[in-house]
Amino acid sequence: MTVIEMHNVQVAFGDKTVVSGASFQVTQGETFSLIGASGCGKSTLLRVLAGLQREWQGTMSLFGEPVKAGSRYQGALRRNVQMVFQDPWASLHPNHTLYRTLAEPLTIHGEKDVETRVSSALEQVGLPADAARRYPHQLSGGQRQRVAIARALLLQPKILLLDEPTSALDMSVQAEILNLLNRLKQQHGMSYLLVSHDADVIAHMSDRAALMAGGAIARFFDRDALRRGEHRMA
Ligand SMILES: Nc1ncnc2c1ncn2[C@@H]1O[C@H](COP(=O)(O)OP(=O)(O)OP(=O)(O)O)[C@@H](O)[C@H]1O
Ligand SMILES: [Mg+2]
Known part of the structure; x- marks a missing residue:
């Protein structure tokens, strides 16, 4: 099944x-x-997919359903497409405890069992349950990015848009987060759209990749091309 389809998006x-004029498709379960x-234009394209950049031209479908430019995501679509930003501070309010930050999307969507869901979200990303009482500044960078991932996963999305999710982190923490993302993807059957400047991260994570240049896609790389490191020369 095709979960993302963009055709000539501008x-x-x-x-x-x-x-x-960006055109590509992402199949369910893939990391593209x-x-x-x-x-x-990488982040701009992710923001179009997330419904944050509403002015664009061309055609786009998510889960086989056409999405109109200008439209606000609602209902299932709003839950099913979530984004993790490069800077975890972007999704964490400095004066809110992690509990409040994590409970918010659940409450907005009228979910039940908020407390249990918050605890299990923290557990899934490898944070202790008592972390819920802490504030963002009381966490390390890696812990903050785990919270941002937990927040994105709370509504059990089908697509996760990852914009440089580990570039602010040390190498060792980066590897932990990437492995966590791969494990969560397996568990939940998600599809990922990943942006990264790091050729090793791309090779480690991706099923396919696309090189953007001048606002369009210049070239695609399949798994074999990535294994051969062709994206490193591009
Ligand atoms: N809201 C905006 N208003 C005006 N220009 C913008 C806006 N957002 C992005 N741009 C411009 O669009 C271009 C593409 O930005 P974008 O953030 O998509 O690039 P990127 O590929 O993600 O770059 P990076 O790798 O540095 O994150 C840049 O020239 C940027 O300055
Ligand atoms: Mg960017």
């Missing part, structure tokens, strides 16, 4: 075209990655 900010120079 995004402009004022008279500046940032994405000039976007690579390319800084400013080539």
